[in-house]
Amino acid sequence: MIIQAAQQNIELLPEKAFLWRSENLLGLSDLHLGKAESYQFAGVPMPSGGHLADLDTLNQLIHYYAVHRVVILGDWIHNKYSLSEIVVRDLNSFFAAHRNIEWTLLLGNHETGSHDILRNMPFHFVEEELQMGPFLMTHGHKNPDTDLFQIQGHTHPLVNINQGALRLKLPCFVLEKKALTIPAFGSMTGGYAVKPGPNKRIFAIGNREIFEVE
Known part of the structure; x- marks a missing residue:
C-alpha cells in the first residue's frame, strides 16, 4: 500500500514497517525485544526466544527490499533487563550479518536506563527527533512548532473490526494531515x-x- 506524504511515496508494509524506497530506507518502531526476558527477571515465567521471530522478519525485509538504512523509532528493547546473555548473543549475530546497513535508533521511553548497553550495538543514536528531507521522525511526541510531516511510533495503534459476528483488533497505520x-x-x-x-x-x-478501514 503506497501513500503520499510530503510529496513522497511511502509504502506501508504488512510486516508493520514502512519503506521510503527513493532513500532505500526501512522504518519501524516498538520491537520491544527481550520482553519475555524482562518478565522473567521480574519473576514471571515466560518462554524465551520470542525476539528471534522479530529479528527474522526484519532480516527478510532487509534482504527483500535491499535497503541501505534502517531507522527504528524507539523501543528497540523492552527494558534494561531484556538484554540477557542469550538475547545479546543473538543480537550480535544479527548485526554481524548486516554490517552493510546504516542503523539509526531514536531512543524511546523503554530505552531508559540501558543507553550504555545499547552503545555496544552499531546504532547512530538520536535522543529527540530526526529530520530527514521533508520528514520529522520521532518516537511518539508531536512537535507543534514544525511544518514538517511527522512519522512516529510509541502508541501501538490498533483498530477494531466489527462485522456481524466477526470481532477483530488489528494493528494499523494511522494517517493524518x-x-x-x-x-x-x-x-x-x-x-x-x-x-x-x-x-x-x-x-x-x-x-x-x-x-x-472506512
Missing part, C-alpha cells in the same frame, strides 16, 4: 484502539494484507 503513526513491529506488544475520523485514515493489517 501532517502525521503518520506506525504500528508496533514487535510480536509481543499490545496497543491502543483508534477510531476513524474526518481527518484520519486508518490502514489495518490482516492476513499479511493492508486495507483501509
